[in-house]
Each structure stands twice: as C-alpha cells, then as structure tokens.
Amino acid sequence: MMLSPSRNVSRLLTDTASRHPERTAIVFGDDRITYAALDAAANRVANLLVSRGIKPGDKVALSCPNVPHFSSVYFGILKAGAAVVPLNALLRSGEIAYHLADSDAKAYFASEGTPELPIGQAAWEGFRAAEGCTEFFLIESGAAPAGGGTPESYQAVVAEQPVTFRTLERDEDDTAVVLYTSGTTGHAKGAELRHRNVYDNAPAGTDLFASDPEHPDTYLCVLPLFHAFGQTVIQNGAFAFGGTIVMQPRFEAQAALRLMLDHDVTFFVGVPTMYSGLLAALDDTVDVARLAANLRVAVAGGAALPAEIHKQFKDRFGVTILEGYGLSETSPIASFSRFGEEPRVGSIGVPIPGVEMKLIRDDWSDGGVGGVVGVAGRAAAVEGGCARPGRGWRVPSSPR
Known part of the structure; x- marks a missing residue:
C-alpha cells in the first residue's frame, strides 16, 4: 500500500523545480545552476x-x-527508487569495500x-574488492586518475541519457538514505532513514528558522554534504524552500567570508571551530557591517558552542547562533x-515538531x-527505533 508517495525525498527538488525553474539552486565557483538544470x-x-x-x-x-554533482546524483538515485548511501570522502579503500558490502550497494x-x-x-580499489556492487561511475575532475583498470566516466555515460524521467514511486516508509555512523564499538553501522524521516526534517525550517519560499535564503555550504547535518539543514532545507546553496568544498575562513560577501549569504551553518575561524579571520579588509546586514540565521551543531x-x-554579526x-x-x-x-547557552533547545523527548537517569529510569539529570544523564529522542540484526538501525518516522 502506498501511504503517501508525495513525501518521497526527491520531491524536495522536483516540486521546487516545477515552481521556480529559473531560480538559482547552486552556485559553485563561476557556475550558477538553476533548479530546472539540476x-x-x-x-x-x-x-x-x-x-x-x-x-x-x-x-x-x-x-x-x-560540488554540484553530489546533489544531482543524490536526487537521481532517489528518483530511480533506490536508496542513497553517502560515504565519507576520507574513507580508505578497505573501509569503502566494507561499506559497499554492508549496505548491499549495487552501484557506486x-x-x-x-x-x-x-x-x-x-573508491575504485574499494569497489573492486567488494562483491555484489556491479556498477562504478567515476565523476572526473582531471586531477587524480583512479588507476588500475578503466572505470566508466560518469560524464560520458550520463550525457547519453534523457533529461526527463518519471520518478518511481516509493512507500514513504521505504528506505531513502543510509547514513553510516561509527557509534562507540566495532564497525560503522548504517542507519536506515525512511522517506518520511528525511522529508519531514527539511520543511521543519518553517518552524525552526522562519524559512519562507517567497523570500528564500542563500546558504553557505561548508559542512560536508555526506554528513547528516549538512545534507539535511543545508541541501534538503534549501531545496525545500527554493533557496540557493553556495558550495565551498573545503572550509577556509577567509574564503568563506569572501563568499558570504560576494553572494549576500543569509544562512550559515557550521560547527564551533568554524565559528571560531570566522571570528579570527575578521580584519580591517572585511566589510563586517555588510555581512551582518545580510546574515539572517546562524546554526551550530556537532558540539556545544562556548559561551x-x-x-x-x-x-560582531548581530545574530544569535542557534x-x-x-x-x-x-x-x-x-x-x-x-x-x-x-x-540558554549549553542547552540543546526543545523538541522540533513531530518529535517527543524525555529525560532518563543513568539507570534508565x-x-x-521537568526533571533534572546529572551530566551523565541522557535526553532520549523517542521517534522510535528498532535493531536490524547485523546491519545497524532501522529508524521509523516521527509520531504523527
């Protein structure tokens, strides 16, 4: 039974592309990619x-x-009815082979x-060591040959394909994304996120950040998109509201400030070290007043932000970091x-819409x-979750 195919994660892109085809989706260097083109x-x-x-x-x-290829491939996979397995770009060949085998990936x-x-x-070495993964596409940059064989050129084979496609419908409880998380012991485990999990997190920006598709934000993307934080808050959040993503492949504070000025960035997301870097890079050559005038939202995560x-x-910026x-x-x-x-500095805030939380003590009571627990106490999100033996976690959606 199809519960609600309209909440398939790929609709975050296709719906906005149908409403605002000529609006800029991604800025990368001198390239501006419209929603229609993406x-x-x-x-x-x-x-x-x-x-x-x-x-x-x-x-x-x-x-x-x-880079823009991340988003086009990510949403192309979803349109085909498959699930995306984003891998850390720093993984070594042996780790890649493990992730491909563990996730049962058929293509890479x-x-x-x-x-x-x-x-x-x-990636090529990991692919050749993994059984069951039969297709490999190398997104070429002309900088670092894969070596040892002849992997297929992504640009060559994708150019032969039609530019129209009817998205394959999926049940909203089907897996959309598998995110690998190391936890505390053993190999990394894949958290299987359903379409409604991922989809519901993106438009939550209406409540969290007062996001408005009629006045879309411009996001500076410095967090890695293969990670849940950047993938959801920046990529999916921007596309849900028709925003523009300015991509920086690797964070460098002075370059980030230049991008913020050049593109009138209104939404910045980073980890604490990035905020420290931005503050340290401010000097007399930086138009701080203009940065502050543009910036609407600043978001931090990954670790507690020092007071x-x-x-x-x-x-300096006139914006409270959330x-x-x-x-x-x-x-x-x-x-x-x-x-x-x-x-409240040090607070994790309140549950977002659709999420329930409770405090539990060290003995799990x-x-x-309104209770208070010690520093070893825990705040448990009870969206639900059940073990998938041998693979990791299968995460149901928020309660409705």
Missing part, C-alpha cells in the same frame, strides 16, 4: 541507473565532496578528487533553540517532566 541532471542519473538494472529498493553509494558513484585527496583511487563564541558572534541536538538516526534534527529567542 532537476534535469538528476533525471539523467535516474535514467542511467534504470538502464543498468537498478531497481526500487536497491542501494547506491556516493563518495563526493561539496565516486568523485575523482584531487592529488591531495584522491577519492577516486580509493564566549556566542557573545563574540552576536557582537544550537540543536540530533544524530544520524533522527535524520538528524531532534531538538533546537527557538528562532527569535535568546538561547524516567527522569519525569
């Missing part, structure tokens, strides 16, 4: 996968830095990378500070409403 690129990927025998429910892996897209970070070489960084950023809490298994946002209110 959707067409994703359709080519979907057609390629179907032509190679990829079926609904199959897993397709992706190793790619913050990998960026060639750079001489400093030869993603393609590690002094909160204060310095508010003093903090939240999440994990791969919750797609990832579970709680967040309230937009427009001064946060209920902390009660």
Whole structure:
C-alpha cells in the first residue's frame, strides 16, 4: 500500500523545480545552476541507473565532496527508487569495500578528487574488492586518475541519457538514505532513514528558522554534504524552500567570508571551530557591517558552542547562533533553540515538531517532566527505533 508517495525525498527538488525553474539552486565557483538544470541532471542519473538494472529498493553509494554533482546524483538515485548511501570522502579503500558490502550497494558513484585527496583511487580499489556492487561511475575532475583498470566516466555515460524521467514511486516508509555512523564499538553501522524521516526534517525550517519560499535564503555550504547535518539543514532545507546553496568544498575562513560577501549569504551553518575561524579571520579588509546586514540565521551543531563564541558572534554579526541536538538516526534534527529567542547557552533547545523527548537517569529510569539529570544523564529522542540484526538501525518516522 502506498501511504503517501508525495513525501518521497526527491520531491524536495522536483516540486521546487516545477515552481521556480529559473531560480538559482547552486552556485559553485563561476557556475550558477538553476533548479530546472539540476532537476534535469538528476533525471539523467535516474535514467542511467534504470538502464543498468537498478531497481526500487536497491542501494547506491556516493563518495563526493561539496560540488554540484553530489546533489544531482543524490536526487537521481532517489528518483530511480533506490536508496542513497553517502560515504565519507576520507574513507580508505578497505573501509569503502566494507561499506559497499554492508549496505548491499549495487552501484557506486565516486568523485575523482584531487592529488591531495584522491577519492577516486580509493573508491575504485574499494569497489573492486567488494562483491555484489556491479556498477562504478567515476565523476572526473582531471586531477587524480583512479588507476588500475578503466572505470566508466560518469560524464560520458550520463550525457547519453534523457533529461526527463518519471520518478518511481516509493512507500514513504521505504528506505531513502543510509547514513553510516561509527557509534562507540566495532564497525560503522548504517542507519536506515525512511522517506518520511528525511522529508519531514527539511520543511521543519518553517518552524525552526522562519524559512519562507517567497523570500528564500542563500546558504553557505561548508559542512560536508555526506554528513547528516549538512545534507539535511543545508541541501534538503534549501531545496525545500527554493533557496540557493553556495558550495565551498573545503572550509577556509577567509574564503568563506569572501563568499558570504560576494553572494549576500543569509544562512550559515557550521560547527564551533568554524565559528571560531570566522571570528579570527575578521580584519580591517572585511566589510563586517555588510555581512551582518545580510546574515539572517546562524546554526551550530556537532558540539556545544562556548559561551564566549556566542557573545563574540552576536557582537560582531548581530545574530544569535542557534544550537540543536540530533544524530544520524533522527535524520538528524531532534531538538533546537527557538528562532527569535535568546538561547540558554549549553542547552540543546526543545523538541522540533513531530518529535517527543524525555529525560532518563543513568539507570534508565524516567527522569519525569521537568526533571533534572546529572551530566551523565541522557535526553532520549523517542521517534522510535528498532535493531536490524547485523546491519545497524532501522529508524521509523516521527509520531504523527
């Protein structure tokens, strides 16, 4: 039974492309990619996968830095009815082989990378060591040959595909994305996120950040898109509201500030070290007043933000940094500070719409409403979750 195919994650792109085809979706260097062009690129990927025998429910892996190919391949995989397995671009060949085998990936897209970070070489070696993964597509950059054989050129094979594709419908409880998380012991485990998990986290920006499709934000993308934080808050969040993503493959503070000025960035998402870097890079050559005038939202995650960084950023940029809490298994946002209110430094905020939380003590007893637990206590998000033996976690959607 199809519960609600309209909540398939690929609709985040296709719906916006139909409403605002000429609006800029991605800025990368001198390139500006419209929503219509990005959707067409994703359709080519979907057609390629179907032509190679990829079926609904199959897993397709992706190793790619913050470049436009990440988004076109990501949504192309979803359009084809498959599930995306985004892999850390820093993985070595043996780790890649493990992830491909563990996820049962049938196909694999990998960026060639750079001489400093030869993603393609590690990916090709990992692919050849993995059984069951039959298709490999190298997204060439002309910088770092894969070596040892002849992997198929992504650009060559995808160019042959049609630019139209009818998205294959999937049940909203089917797996959309598999995010690998290391946990505390053993091999990394794949958290299987359903379409409604991932889809519901993106439009939550209406409540979390007062996002408005009539006045879309411009996001600076410095967080890796293969990670849940950047993937959901930046990529999926931007596309849900027709925003523009300015991509920076690797964070460098001074370059980030230039991009913020050049493109009138209104939405910044980073980890604490990035905020420290931005503050340290401010000098007399930086038009701080203009940065502050443009910036509407600042979001931090990954670790607690020091109180002094909160204060310095508010003093220089006039924006309160919002903090939240999440994990791969919750797609990832579970709680967040309230937009427009001064946060309590060190707090993870309140549960986002659709999520329930409770406090539990070290002995796993209920902390009660309004209860207080010690530093070793836990806040448990109860969106639900059940073990998938031998693979990791299967995460149901938020309660409705």
